[in-house]
Amino acid sequence: MSKILIDLTVAIPTYNGAKRLPLVLEKLHEQVDTENIAWEIIIVDNNSTDETARIVRDYQANWQKPFPLKYCLETEQGAAFARKKAVKEAQGNLIGFLDDDTLPAPNWVAAAYKFAREHPQAGAYGSQVHGDYEVEPPANFDRIASFFAITERGDKPHLYEPSLKMLPPSAGLVVRKQAWCENVPEQPFLSGRSGKSILNSEDLEVVMYIQNAGWEVWYNSEMEIYHQIKRDRLTREYLLYLMRSTGLARHHIRMLRLKPWQRPLFFPLGLAKDLQKAIAYFLKNRNLLEKDVVAACEMEFLRSSVISPFYLWRISLKI
Missing domain, CATH: 3.90.550.10 (Spore Coat Polysaccharide Biosynthesis Protein SpsA; Chain A)
Structure with a gap:
């Protein structure tokens, strides 16, 4: 058959x-x-x-x-x-x-x-x-x-x-x-x-x-x-966790878009851009972060994106 x-x-x-x-x-x-x-x-x-x-x-x-x-x-x-x-x-x-x-x-x-x-x-x-x-x-x-x-x-x-x-x-x-x-x-x-x-x-x-x-x-x-x-999945606690887990992976995803030789050059540029965005967002929305869960989520994603390369580096050392 x-x-x-x-x-x-x-x-x-x-x-x-x-x-x-x-x-x-x-x-x-x-x-x-x-x-x-x-x-x-x-x-x-x-x-x-x-x-x-x-x-x-x-x-x-x-x-x-x-x-x-x-x-x-x-x-x-x-x-x-x-x-x-x-x-x-x-x-x-x-x-x-x-x-x-x-x-x-x-x-x-x-x-x-x-x-x-x-x-x-x-x-x-x-x-x-x-x-x-x-x-x-x-x-x-x-x-x-x-x-x-x-x-x-x-x-x-x-x-x-x-x-x-x-x-x-x-x-x-x-x-x-x-x-x-x-x-x-x-x-x-x-x-x-x-x-x-x-x-x-x-x-x-x-x-x-x-x-x-x-x-x-x-x-x-x-x-x-x-x-x-x-x-x-719509609670503040879970939403912040979701933003954190996505933001912490962002550096790896960003690097995959680049050729290996480009990564050392673009890493500091990406980090600087993420840091600038996080600071600007915090200054503009800091009074909303406690009462507006969506604003808190956006802030958590930006914060985690800044931390991402250092977090991933630490993880890679354990593998």
Whole structure:
């Protein structure tokens, strides 16, 4: 019997996602216009301590769809390791990543496959990501919404030009397996937030390697997902933590945009620019930092960006 070729793998890394996964799977169960697409779903359990494995087994036992539902375990903690495991296990030429709290629109799979066929030079392309909030977010939340992968850049696809220094998040991201395997290092520097690391932006690191290799990176407005944001992620404490974890990784992301010989030259310029921004923001908004959570978040991101190269240097000495 000949082996069925898979066009698209939908990979869902999850950590303790037993309560969140069912709704994501239901949305994938309801995908439309996929009759001519060979696709599969892989749940990557990132060492969960809840009932994630049992939940997936229960779904597998009753799965009636022609596209398979698979499960694999990644014991190394961190989103980067879970995504790397997904790439290794994926049978598809395309790999679409969903988080366990992101719900795809009914045509997401079809739109992802269609875009790849129309843009053969696209090594990665992101979705239009909307926020679905359990409670009303703070005033002026739109200024920091991108830190939650919210990506609403209009109704037309567009190319992420390297000079604009903007890239899509991992939520709703589709990559060509070839582009990943040929260009993303086996051992990433950023692993994602876990018990061992506070650092964020591991998704941007992957996309930057793909873009730096000459592949195009796109925003595909026809792929829409909805990021469910629970109330505990809108607290001041969590928001500041998110800003800190992203800001502390900024130096590494910035350096990836440069050639090795450029990095020693641009490092002091980038540091000076970050320091100038942080001081100017503090002087302008210092009276708002206690009562305005968004202003406090912006200040924390700028502060962490200044600290970033020294923090990363200290981390590298421990590795």
